[in-house]
Amino acid sequence: MALGMVQLAGWLSEDPSRSLSVNVSGVQLQDPDFAQGVLHLAEASGVAAYQLVLEVTESVFFDADCSLIKQLSSLRDAGARVALDDFGTGYSSLGRLQDLPVDTVKIDKSFVSMVRTGEERLPILSSMINMAHSLGLTVTAEGVETAAQADYLTALECDSLQGYLFSLPEPGERLDHALRRAEEALQALKKVDSRCSRTAALEV
Secondary structure, eight states: OOOHHHHHHHHHHTTOOOEEEEEEEHHHSSSSSSHHHHHHHHHTTTOOGGGGGEEEGGGTTTTOOOHHHHHHHHHHHHHHHEEEEEEEESSOOGGGGGGSOOEEEEEEHHHHEEEEEEEEOOHHHHHHHHHHHHOEEEEEEEEOHHHHHHHHHTTTSSSSSETTTTOOOOGGGGGHHHHHHHHHHHHHHHHHHSSSSEEOOOOO
């Protein structure tokens, strides 16, 4: 986390809409000083708290204690966002989303992979996206590998897309390369579909 902040601090400062996502485990959240530690790292690195996205899996909320919820709430109060990773594969239900301290749901790639031609009827995907939006949450689709999947999810008003269609995971020093590849993929999609703009999430 600290290395990511240091490597990307300059890039993040160029555009306030940019963000840095980091995976957080249940073990880390059991540390009572975790939230303050993250905020201290951000301040020391010159990264604004609102540009941080902490990604947690659904299993973190299984029998979650008050301390864990407090950690996430403290981070959110400071401006950071919390994303529920791999949504649909764990313990949470769509109905329980309203009780969790999260801002974004990330639809697991196992659901995205159901889209093969783009002609499918997949009510489970539309239900996930619509329910999340009705709760004021944004939605990211993971594992997007084809233009057909990107178009299908865009038509369902998914907020952002993440996957190999845009870039492979890259080390921080190859950020420029990853950004160029993602921009090329977005431009190719826009040529065939001008419905709306898309946001690509990169793994760096």
